[in-house]
Amino acid sequence: MVEVPDEIRAARLAELFDLVVDSYDNVGVPFFGPIAERLIAEVDPRAGARVLDIGCGRGAVLFRLAEAVGPGGEVVGIDVSPKMVAATAHEARARGLTNVSVQVMDATAPTLPRGAFDAITASFMIFFLPDPAAALTAWRSLLVPHGTVGVSTFGAWDPRWEQMEDLFGPYRDRAFFRIDPRDPNGPFGSDGAVEGLMRTAGLVHPRTVAFDLDLFFDDTEQWYAWTRSHGQRQLWxxxxxxxxxxxxxxALARVDGWRDEQGRITSRHRIRLTLAQRP
Incomplete structure (x- = not known):
């Protein structure tokens, strides 16, 4: 397998999320919002805190953080996608959020002041990075002593998604995505593995909270639109x-068989929240 240089990978990632900027978290299926609420509840930033949201996307975590820290706090969002940043910055202004700023920046090595943040959040983005432990090490330096980092990733996958592997497996770009978050032996394959990433990065007291998130789709076309509205578009x-x-x-024929007793197409995702602290 030919290795993709990190700068090319970052550019392709930016292009991918530029493509989904309008549909991202906007097809009528609550996903990133409920996860953001649980992540922020676990990080529990105090009023007046300064928080960094890495991979801020369209602001699911960012805007909720702004409310949590209040007007006396500050929230900085960074994302590799210029179009995501532009859209999110526009929405922040439209909401009248004076405690929010958004910048285009590579999550692997943020160019931000060291020791400046009370907390860092990163929701559903760390598995895109070529070296998650190295990224976490860089993030640790941005925290104040005893500051908290909280990330969200997938826990156990719905078996029905695994049964689609024969359809999608032959097309996975394994040169682009070095890490498969579904690999049970990989860095995101278990709670202990993700906590191990935190320890490798020099963070302490890692802990994990998990919950199930049920998604409901009106029909197979909404499921298809949803899978094309975020990072999975790269697979399509x-x-x-x-x-x-x-x-x-x-794929749509199989998804049509996911209906519950009310006739709704359903999908259950195990969501993992992992937190740790700078010593």
Missing amino acids: DSIPAGDLDRVRDA
């Missing part, structure tokens, strides 16, 4: 045009 876009209709039709 990696399928050659000649194969896309076949793979899509087969």
Whole structure:
């Protein structure tokens, strides 16, 4: 497998999220919002705190943090996608949030003042990074002593998603994504593994909280739109045009079988929240 240089990987990641900027968290399926609420509840930033949100996307965590820290606090959001940053900054202004700023920045090595933040959040983005432990080490230096970092990742996957692997597996771009977050033996394969990343980065007192998040889709087309509205779009876009209709039709046929007793298409995701502190 040919290694993709980190700068090319970052550029491709930015392009991916530039593509989904309008649909991201905007197809009628609450996903990032409920996760953000639980993550912030666990990080529990105090009023007046200064918090950094890494991979801020369209602001699911960022805007809730702004409310949590209040007008006397400050929230900084960074994201590799220029279009995400522009859209989120525009929305922050529209909301009248004077305690929020957003910048284009690579999460692997943020160019921000050391020891400046009481807490750092990173929701559903750390598994995109080529070296998560190195990124966490860089983030640790941005925290005040005893400051908290909190990340959200996937816990156990719904078995029905795993049963789609024969459709999507042949098209996964393993050169682009060095780490498969579904790998049970990988750095995101268990609570202990993610806590181990924290320890490797020099963070202490790691702990994990997990919960189940149920998603409901009106029909198979909404499921398809949802999977194309975030990072999974990269998988769809990696399928050659000649194969896309076949793979899509087969996937939608299986998803149609995910209906519950009320006839709703459902999907359950185990969400993992992992927190640790700078010594």
